[in-house]
Amino acid sequence: MSDHKPKFFTRWLFSTNHKDIGTLYLVFSILGGLIGGYLSFMMRMELMDPGMQYFASPHKFSMFASMHGLLMIFFMVMPAVIGGFGNWFVPLMIGAPDMAFPRMNNLSFWLLPVALICLLISMFVPGSPSGNGFAGGWVMYPPLSTSGHPGPAFDFVIIGLLAAGFSSIFGAINFITTIFNMRAPGMTIHKMPLLAWGVLVTSWLLLLSLPVLAASLIMLFTDRNAGTGFFDPSMGGDPVMFQHLFWFFGHPEVYIMVLPAFGIISHIVSTFSRKPIFGYLGMAYAMVAIGVVGFVVWAHHMFTVGMDVDLKAYFMAATMIIAVPTGIKIFSWLATMWGGSIRMTIPMMWAQAFIFMFVIGGVTGVHMASAGLDTSIHDTYYIVSHFHYVLALGAVFAMFAGFTYWFGKMSGYLYNKWLAAAHFWFFFIGVNMIFFPQHFLGLQGMPRRYVDYPAEFAFWNKVSSIGAIVTLVGVILFLIWIIEAFWVKRKAADNYWGEEANTLEWTLSSPPPFHQYEVLPKIK
Numbered sequence: 256m257s258d259h260k261p262k263f264f265t266r267w268l269f270s271t272n273h274k275d276i277g278t279l280y281l282v283f284s285i286l287g288g289l290i291g292g293y294l295s296f297m298m299r300m301e302l303m304d305p306g307m308q309y310f311a312s313p314h315k316f317s318m319f320a321s322m323h324g325l326l327m328i329f330f331m332v333m334p335a336v337i338g339g340f341g342n343w344f345v346p347l348m349i350g351a352p353d354m355a356f357p358r359m360n361n362l363s364f365w366l367l368p369v370a371l372i373c374l375l376i377s378m379f380v381p382g383s384p385s386g387n388g389f390a391g392g393w394v395m396y397p398p399l400s401t402s403g404h405p406g407p408a409f410d411f412v413i414i415g416l417l418a419a420g421f422s423s424i425f426g427a428i429n430f431i432t433t434i435f436n437m438r439a440p441g442m443t444i445h446k447m448p449l450l451a452w453g454v455l456v457t458s459w460l461l462l463l464s465l466p467v468l469a470a471s472l473i474m475l476f477t478d479r480n481a482g483t484g485f486f487d488p489s490m491g492g493d494p495v496m497f498q499h500l501f502w503f504f505g506h507p508e509v510y511i512m513v514l515p516a517f518g519i520i521s522h523i524v525s526t527f528s529r530k531p532i533f534g535y536l537g538m539a540y541a542m543v544a545i546g547v548v549g550f551v552v553w554a555h556h557m558f559t560v561g562m563d564v565d566l567k568a569y570f571m572a573a574t575m576i577i578a579v580p581t582g583i584k585i586f587s588w589l590a591t592m593w594g595g596s597i598r599m600t601i602p603m604m605w606a607q608a609f610i611f612m613f614v615i616g617g618v619t620g621v622h623m624a625s626a627g628l629d630t631s632i633h634d635t636y637y638i639v640s641h642f643h644y645v646l647a648l649g650a651v652f653a654m655f656a657g658f659t660y661w662f663g664k665m666s667g668y669l670y671n672k673w674l675a676a677a678h679f680w681f682f683f684i685g686v687n688m689i690f691f692p693q694h695f696l697g698l699q700g701m702p703r704r705y706v707d708y709p710a711e712f713a714f715w716n717k718v719s720s721i722g723a724i725v726t727l728v729g730v731i732l733f734l735i736w737i738i739e740a741f742w743v744k745r746k747a748a749d750n751y752w753g754e755e756a757n758t759l760e761w762t763l764s765s766p767p768p769f770h771q772y773e774v775l776p777k778i779k
């Protein structure tokens with residue numbers, strides 16, 4: 256019986272194996288995160304003190320901010336939680352031999368490097384009269400993204416995001432088909448592990464929201480290059496319509512990034528509390544509810560566009576309702592730990608930090624869902640702080656939780672837990688130092704996306720920027736423990752967390768065989 260593996264180039268460039276494609280996604284995500292992280296680190300260094308330090312122009316700073324947002328969302332978080340962990344573990348957890356469409360899976364991955372290259376090129380070609388690159392924010396509102404950026408830079412951004420969008424749409428089709436059709440006998444939908452539930456709901460969100468983004472990007476493209484006026488009032492168009500279309504995608508996008516993270520956290524909390532997850536069905540359907548309600552709250556990003564007050568009241572109420580299923584999840588994680596025999600392993604530390612910080616981000620989310628309050632804090636650092644608590648600290652912590660939980664399963668090696676713990680503590684302290692003071696800056700009225708600020712904002716900006724240096728140490732430690740683990744090659748047992756880790760992937764060796772559930776005969 257041979258576990259036939261293709262040779263290097265065939266294996267990694269033409270890969271149709273879900274585990275190899277998952278690995279490619281994870282490596283790609285680390286690369287995207289390092290580039291996006293570099294951009295934000297430079298912004299924090301610039302904001303260390305009032306005045307202009309490192310950036311030649313405000314345009315360049317705004318360009319860094321815009322690219323940081325797009326890179327972190329499309330080239331770090333989404334590739335990691337959906338492409339990486341989804342590909343690796345959904346087929347294993349539901350007992351499928353592979354994904355339903357393995358060659359489309361390969362296409363999904365390879366569209367991403369193409370997209371990334373387009374975005375990187377955009378930074379070095381003319382954007383607006385004030386400099387190279389696109390500096391209109393990741394939200395890409397017209398007229399700044401149309402007549403405001405006449406150069407080719409934003410066209411590269413559009414092409415890149417269309418490629419990334421199609422990659423995700425193909426991925427979503429693949430996951431939905433796999434989960435609906437390829438579960439092992441006995442793996443009913445109500446027995447399915449929560450990561451598979453998270454990826455299933457996320458796939459529906461991707462499938463329903465990304466075509467809207469793609470359509471609005473194409474409308475921007477034709478407004479710029481083909482004489483249409485979808486968003487141009489002088490031609491009968493409406494720039495606010497772009498905001499509606501964008502946020503119809505943009506709000507579900509938040510849950511696209513965080514629902515798989517919820518799934519990862521559920522497995523880890525359950526394993527290291529040595530208890531089954533509390534309220535399994537409630538957990539699964541809370542994700543469905545978040546997904547459904549997440550589609551009808553988008554205009555809470557637009558309270559200041561001059562919206563009708565009744566409409567504001569609706570979007571405010573609908574937004575606050577999301578706190579209910581989210582609360583179900585938080586309390587179910589706490590109830591899982593309650594009375595459990597808790598082991599504070601590295602992944603459990605990441606998972607508990609995730610819960611702590613997701614709650615902070617969730618609570619400030621309820622603040623700004625209030626249309627009255629939002630009018631005064633809109634576009635301030637309060638918003639920046641809020642969404643970094645749910646994403647940079649929430650989704651990213653879940654990624655580290657999943658990575659430290661499954662690293663042995665994926666690579667076959669164990670990491671040094673002291674190095675991994677140092678990574679955790681530097682990262683945890685660093686990101687909280689960066690983002691907690693930004694609440695204060697926001698309440699003081701400091702606007703986001705500005706390269707300079709008056710002396711009144713200096714203190715908390717300094718604290719925030721020092722936090723970026725602490726975080727950088729954490730990132731370096733992360734790379735070091737990965738290298739150390741591959742260098743030293745400590746063998747991981749098949750079920751190295753013990754029998755509490757009880758989803759299907761733990762029944763296989765570490766790493767799993769190339770073809771997990773049947774050894775395919777070699778065909779001549």
Ligand code: CU
Nearest residue numbers: 506553555556
């Ligand atoms: Cu939103």
